[in-house]
Amino acid sequence: MKQEYTVTVYTENQIGLLNRIAIIFSRRKINIESLNTSPSEIDSVHRFTIVINETEEVVRKLCRQIEKQVEVLKAYYNTNEEIVWQELALYKVPTDVIAEKVKVERLLRQYGARAVVIRHDYTVFETSGHREEIEALIKALEPYSLIEFVRSARVAIIKASHGFHSKLKEFERGEPGEEVVENEFLNQQEGVFSM
Amino acid sequence: MDTIELAEEITKIAATQTINITGSEAVLKALIAEGVKTIFGYPGGAIMPIYDALYDYENELEHILVRHEQGAIHAAQGFARTSGKVGVVFATSGPGATNLVTGLADAQIDSTPLVCITGQVFAHLLGTDAFQETDVINITTPVTKWNYQVTDATEIPAALAKAFYIAGSGRPGPVVIDITKNAQIQKFDYEGYTPCNHIRSYRPKPIIRKEYIEEAARLINSAERPFVIFGQGVILGRAEKEFKTFIEKGGLPAAWTILGLSALETAHPLNVGMLGMHGNYGPNVLTNECDVLIAVGMRFDDRVTGRLDKYAKQAKVVHLDIDPAEIDKNVKATVPVWGDCKETLPLLTELIEKKDHTAWLRKFAEATEKENEAVIFDELHPTKDEMSMGEVINVLNELTKGDAVIVTDVGQHQMVACRYAKFVQSKSNVTSGGLGTMGFALPAAIGAKYGAPDRTVVAIIGDGGFQMTLQELGTIMQYGAAVKIIILNNRFLGMVRQWQELFNERRYSFVDIQSPDFVMLAKAYGIAGQSINERKDLKAALTEMIEHDGSYLLEVMVGKENNVFPMVPQGCGVGEIRLR
Numbered sequence: 043m044k045q046e047y048t049v050t051v052y053t054e055n056q057i058g059l060l061n062r063i064a065i066i067f068s069r070r071k072i073n074i075e076s077l078n079t080s081p082s083e084i085d086s087v088h089r090f091t092i093v094i095n096e097t098e099e100v101v102r103k104l105c106r107q108i109e110k111q112v113e114v115l116k117a118y119y120n121t122n123e124e125i126v127w128q129e130l131a132l133y134k135v136p137t138d139v140i141a142e143k144v145k146v147e148r149l150l151r152q153y154g155a156r157a158v159v160i161r162h163d164y165t166v167f168e169t170s171g172h173r174e175e176i177e178a179l180i181k182a183l184e185p186y187s188l189i190e191f192v193r194s195a196r197v198a199i200i201k202a203s204h205g206f207h208s209k210l211k212e213f214e215r216g217e218p219g220e221e222v223v224e225n226e227f228l229n230q231q232e233g234v235f236s237m
Numbered sequence: 238m239d240t241i242e243l244a245e246e247i248t249k250i251a252a253t254q255t256i257n258i259t260g261s262e263a264v265l266k267a268l269i270a271e272g273v274k275t276i277f278g279y280p281g282g283a284i285m286p287i288y289d290a291l292y293d294y295e296n297e298l299e300h301i302l303v304r305h306e307q308g309a310i311h312a313a314q315g316f317a318r319t320s321g322k323v324g325v326v327f328a329t330s331g332p333g334a335t336n337l338v339t340g341l342a343d344a345q346i347d348s349t350p351l352v353c354i355t356g357q358v359f360a361h362l363l364g365t366d367a368f369q370e371t372d373v374i375n376i377t378t379p380v381t382k383w384n385y386q387v388t389d390a391t392e393i394p395a396a397l398a399k400a401f402y403i404a405g406s407g408r409p410g411p412v413v414i415d416i417t418k419n420a421q422i423q424k425f426d427y428e429g430y431t432p433c434n435h436i437r438s439y440r441p442k443p444i445i446r447k448e449y450i451e452e453a454a455r456l457i458n459s460a461e462r463p464f465v466i467f468g469q470g471v472i473l474g475r476a477e478k479e480f481k482t483f484i485e486k487g488g489l490p491a492a493w494t495i496l497g498l499s500a501l502e503t504a505h506p507l508n509v510g511m512l513g514m515h516g517n518y519g520p521n522v523l524t525n526e527c528d529v530l531i532a533v534g535m536r537f538d539d540r541v542t543g544r545l546d547k548y549a550k551q552a553k554v555v556h557l558d559i560d561p562a563e564i565d566k567n568v569k570a571t572v573p574v575w576g577d578c579k580e581t582l583p584l585l586t587e588l589i590e591k592k593d594h595t596a597w598l599r600k601f602a603e604a605t606e607k608e609n610e611a612v613i614f615d616e617l618h619p620t621k622d623e624m625s626m627g628e629v630i631n632v633l634n635e636l637t638k639g640d641a642v643i644v645t646d647v648g649q650h651q652m653v654a655c656r657y658a659k660f661v662q663s664k665s666n667v668t669s670g671g672l673g674t675m676g677f678a679l680p681a682a683i684g685a686k687y688g689a690p691d692r693t694v695v696a697i698i699g700d701g702g703f704q705m706t707l708q709e710l711g712t713i714m715q716y717g718a719a720v721k722i723i724i725l726n727n728r729f730l731g732m733v734r735q736w737q738e739l740f741n742e743r744r745y746s747f748v749d750i751q752s753p754d755f756v757m758l759a760k761a762y763g764i765a766g767q768s769i770n771e772r773k774d775l776k777a778a779l780t781e782m783i784e785h786d787g788s789y790l791l792e793v794m795v796g797k798e799n800n801v802f803p804m805v806p807q808g809c810g811v812g813e814i815r816l817r
Contacts, residue, residue, distance in 0.1 A: 054438050058374055058384075065379050106562035112383045112403055115438045213437040 046075070047101045047119050048127065048198045051090040052082060052206055054113040063090060063114070066107050072096060076129075078195035083205055087115065093196050115213055120200055127198035130170040132158070133183055134190040137165045143186060153179045164189060255426035260390030260416065261290035263427055264354060267397035269297050270430040273325050275316060275687050276300045277309040281329025282369055284356025286421035288327075301687070301716055304708040306333050308680035310340025311706070314349045315684030318667045319642055319692075321475065323405045324684065326353040331369030334415070335376065339674055341411045342380040346671030347496060348473060350409035352400045360388040360417040373415045382410030390423035398433035407441030408560040409473055443561050443575035450581065453555045453572045454588035456529050457487060460553075462597045464527035465489045466512055466520075466541075469496035470534010470558060476579040477501070477663045480533065483586045488593035490601050492520035494535050495651075496670045499660040503639060509601040513541040514805045515652040518612075519604030521803070521811040524549050526600070531555045534578050537567040538671065547810025557581055611816040612802050617657065623796035624772055626653040626725050632776050633695065633723075634659045636783055641693040642667065642685050646678035646702035649731035652801045654697045664689070676705030682720045683712055693721065693783060700726040700752045710762040713788045721782050722766075722790040724755055727797050735800045759790035766790030 053059055060079065067074050075093040082089035094101070098119075105117040137160065140146060150156060155169040169179055176193055258266075264287055268276070276298055280288045291300060303309040306328045313324030328337055334355040344351050358367040374386050383403045387396050393416070400412040457463055471480045477500050484491045484501075490509045491501060501508050510517030512524075521543075524530065530552040535541070542548045545567060556563075556570035557578050564573040574581050616627035630653060633641075639659035644667040645651040651668055660666060667685050669677040682696035703724050713720055730748040737745050759766040766789055769778045775793070782789045805814045 057386075058378065061375060062378050069379065103562070103566060106564075106566075110560065110562045112436065112439045210437075 044095050044097050046093060046095055046122055047098070048122070048125050048196065049090075049092040049094065049101065049105060049108070050118045050120070050198065050200060051092065051108055052115040052117075052209075053088045053090065054115070055086060055088045056113045059088075059111070059113050060090075062111050063092075063108055066104060067092075067094065070100075070104075072100070072104070076195040078197055080197070084207060084210055087206065087210065091196055091198050116206070116209060118200060118203075120198075124202065125198040125200055127172070127196050128170050129173060129176060129196050130168065130194040131176040131179070132190075132192050133167045133169075133179065133188060134164050135167070135183055136187050136189065137162060139186045140165055149182060153182065155179060255428050257424050258427045259286065259290065259421065260387075260393050260423050260425070261286040261421045263390060263393040263425075264397065264416070264421070265290055265294050265298065266427070267394055267401075267430050268325060269294075270432065271323070271397075271401045273323070274299055276325045276327055277303055277312040277316070277684060278327030279303055279306050279309055279329070279333060280327070281331075281333045281356065283330035283358055283418050284327060284333070284354075284421070286418060287354070287356065287416075300327070301683070301712065303680065304711045305706070306336035307339055307676070308683075308706055308709045308712065310337045310344070310351065310353065311674075311677050311680035312684030312687075312709075312712075313351050313353075314340060314344055314347075314677075315644060315667050315681030315686075316688040317349050317351060317684075318681075318688065319664050319685045319694075320688030321664060322688070323350040323352055323401055326351060328353065329356045329369065330358055330373070331371045333369075334373040335371060337413075338376060338380060339672075341377055341413070343669050343672040343674045343677065344411040345380045345382065347669065348409050348469060349411065350404040351411040352397070352404050353411060353413045355413060355415045356421070357386065357415045357417045359419045361419070363388075363417070373413065377413045380411070381413050384413040384415070386415040386417070387420050388417045390420045390425045393420065394427070394430050395433075398431060399436065402433035402436070403439065407439075442559055442577045445574075445576040445581055445584065449572055449574050450584045451588065453531075453574050454585055456553055456555055456572060457489075457531065457585075458588075458590050460527075460529035461594075462523075462527045463487065463489050463529045463531060463594065464523060464552075465491040465531045465533060466494070466524075466535060467491055467497045467500060467533040468494040468535025469500075470578055471497060471500040472663055474534060474559070474577050474579040476534075476577075476582055479579055479582040479586070481505070483582045483589075486586055486591050487589045488591075488598070489531065490594070490598055492517070494538070494541055494670070495655045495666070495668055497535060498655055499665040500663050502661050503659040504661075507598075510605070511656055513538075514543070515656065515801050515803065516541075516805075517605070517656070518608035518803050518814060518816060519601040521805060521814045522604060523600060525551065525810070525812040527552050529553050529555065531557070532568075533557045533582070534559070536563045539567075542567065543805045543809055543811045543813075547812060557585075608803065608816065616653075619796075621796065623799075624770070624775065624793060625799055626650055626727075626795050627657050628772070629723065629725060629775065629779075629793050629795070630654055630657040630697075632779055636776075636779055637693060637695070641665070641695050642689055644668070644678050644682040644685050644694060644696045646696075646698040647673045647675045647732075648699045648702060649727070649735065649799075649801050650697055650699045650725040652732075653725075656801075665692075675699075675702040678702060679706050679720075679722070680709045680712075682722070683709060683716075683718045686718045686720055694719070695721045695723060697723045697725065699731060700724055700728065700755075701730045701750050703755070704750075704752065707758070710759065710764060713764060714762040717787060719786075720788050721785075722759075722788070723782070724790065724792045725795050726752065726755070726792055727795050727799065728752070729797060731799075732801075734798070738798070738800070739804075739806070755790060755792045764788045764790055766792070768792035768794065770794035
């Protein structure tokens with residue numbers, strides 16, 4: 043079953059790596075719904091957050107292909123339940139309309155938005171949250187001549203993650219550590235080895 | 238100051254001493270430090286500084302001037318495959334670099350270690366559509382294991398150290414280092430060359446998990462009809478001995494992919510033949526009858542598996558591979574044995590019981606018998622006037638005793654050669670398996686000869702593929718590479734014609750190909766040769782070819798509409814293999 047997965051990739055900060063990762067998806071005709079690159083908690087380690095709609099099997103294989111790239115340290119994939127995530131959006135609306143017709147105060151409170159800029163010709167609101175919350179505010183503002191809208195990529199924190207510091211130490215040693223890749227067969231299919 | 242202190246002092250001074258050299262010299266020093274002796278290349282504007290430096294290194298580095306960059310990279314592939322070392326290529330920017338792309342894709346899919354150094358326009362011209370500028374890094378990203386652009390000479394030693402380490406370690410592959418012209422010219426303080434042996438984000442081999450080895454051994458020990466299928470991983474891992482010990486102890490029948498061919502000698506009693514679309518009958522049919530399938534260093538290519546939902550569904554699968562991304566990619570592994578098979582095979586051998594599986598082996602022998610009657614005997618001993626490709630290979634086997642390096646191109650002759658050529662030692666079969674690159678064989682044979690100078694190298698090529706890279710006859714002429722060339726000429730693009738015959742109602746759409754007089758062509762390049770079309774001349778002609786001092790071209794006219802059988806038609810399972 044296809045569902046939304048968030049792929050988190052820890053990498054070296056290297057020119058061209060974005061392309062190397064992106065073509066792993068495009069080669070298989072998989073659309074990237076959202077892509078964010080940012081620094082991580084560790085200096086010099088970069089973090090990609092990629093959202094795609096796929097089956098778990100496809101996502102697992104993609105992650106192995108991503109990890110195979112020389113400059114990738116580790117790739118994780120998670121369902122929405124396993125992460126805390128946010129997107130950020132900006133909305134530009136004409137100030138006169140908004141001032142006259144909307145109860146701005148209620149709007150801001152209801153949608154957790156805030157005004158970033160207020161000029162005589164336009165006002166920019168900002169909100170962050172899940173997709174539905176952001177889209178709800180578009181709906182609310184649409185009747186009032188929404189001039190411009192933009193939404194950021196998803197950023198996500200893995201709930202179960204203890205950070206990447208210990209993992210990185212392991213990578214810096216010549217020999218790889220114990221926990222490399224999990225294997226679902228040994229963990230789940232007890233019947234597998236009985237003949 | 239006593240002598241020890243003095244010695245320490247001298248070492249310290251020596252360590253801080255640098256020499257002032259150009260980026261180009263640093264490139265050549267890196268190659269020498271990595272033990273490179275042979276480079277295949279073609280000069281051009283953006284790589285001229287490196288070629289200028291090369292002028293002074295004639296004694297240390299041998300440069301083979303090819304006739305086309307595609308020839309250079311295929312030659313480097315042939316070199317890597319017979320020598321087990323990293324092949325090195327020089328090419329210029331723009332068209333020089335784009336001409337490498339086919340070879341890079343070929344090396345990527347067949348895991349061949351290469352370091353390709355391309356010249357690039359001056360750094361300040363990048364992105365300006367300068368003369369012979371092309372975005373080599375982005376063009377080659379999908380077909381390289383790693384690539385990197387150098388714009389400053391100080392980066393060169395480290396970049397090349399990384400390149401050689403990545404190309405040759407783990408699952409090998411091609412690497413491109415693109416060096417801008419300013420970096421080649423630039424002088425810098427060179428502190429010597431340090432080979433690379435660790436990159437924190439790169440794991441050449443996964444760690445070996447004991448519990449998987451134990452589970453794999455348990456499966457193999459409990460199997461009644463175990464079947465081993467092996468690929469190039471055995472050769473790349475230099476694990477031929479370990480592999481043989483493993484199958485001998487377990488009494489395990491073993492079949493090969495065409496890239497695994499020659500890892501186990503053809504005559505070995507446990508060698509049951511070739512897998513896949515034109516493989517042997519037994520290995521294909523019995524894949525669907527075995528109870529434990531043990532895959533060693535192979536990647537379940539679609540040409541090997543046929544339809545996946547009809548592939549070995551009854552079997553438990555043990556998959557040994559160095560590349561974790563290969564596990565479960567096409568066929569789900571019951572037990573994945575991650576690791577270098579050089580290390581995992583002995584661990585497994587220790588835990589398996591000594592067995593012989595006589596009854597199960599008899600089934601392979603019976604299948605061979607059936608295939609002999611239906612296909613092989615007629616192919617090797619035809620009664621028709623026209624010669625068959627198989628009988629040429631058969632006589633060649635007799636003369637070489639299986640000790641030659643066989644380089645094949647792509648098509649019918651490739652399948653026939655892989656099916657019938659005999660091998661007594663590893664690294665003897667060079668072919669373009671994954672990418673199926675027509676035009677591969679002639680340049681690859683040149684490289685193969687440099688990789689194994691003491692061995693007889695025979696290139697077996699079709700009339701179509703030969704015409705794709707025949708300009709490399711010029712390279713053979715210039716350097717006297719003693720490559721023996723057999724053109725199996727059926728006056729057709731035979732494999733496509735066979736498919737058109739079988740699946741497109743004999744609608745022979747553009748497969749009727751004309752050829753020049755190949756013998757005269759060879760003569761123009763100073764290469765001896767002859768053309769034969771009668772059986773009675775075959776043995777004498779092949780003998781003359783082998784015994785001739787230097788390169789030789791032998792054209793053999795073979796049956797125009799012969800087909801390669803057995804065959805697993807596309808979209809069918811391996812069990813549905815057709816004998817005719």
